[in-house]
Amino acid sequence: MLGYMGLDTVELVMTIEEEFRIDISDVDAAGLAVLGDIHDYIIQTLRSRGEEPDEAQVWERLADIVVEQLGVRREKVTRSANVVKDLRAD
Secondary structure: OOOOOOHHHHHHHHHHHHHHOOOOOHHHHHOOOEHHHHHHHHHHHHHHOOOOOOHHHHHHHHHHHHHHHHOOOHHHOOOOOEOOOOOOOO
């Protein structure tokens, strides 16, 4: 989420961690600027601990979190959306 993480992005990361029961290091979070990358990170993390996540379900849960946390319209939540540039998170 691009080096600097403002309050919006910190809260987004914390909510994602809580929802998916994962830990995202600050180093990893700094590199997760695009929603598709965040989705892939969640999938990889869940698989690394032996889970077999439904990718579509994970995407829907992630999209719901983004809409709720950032107050953006659902149609703006795409795999290519940049959290800061496109969704205006600080």
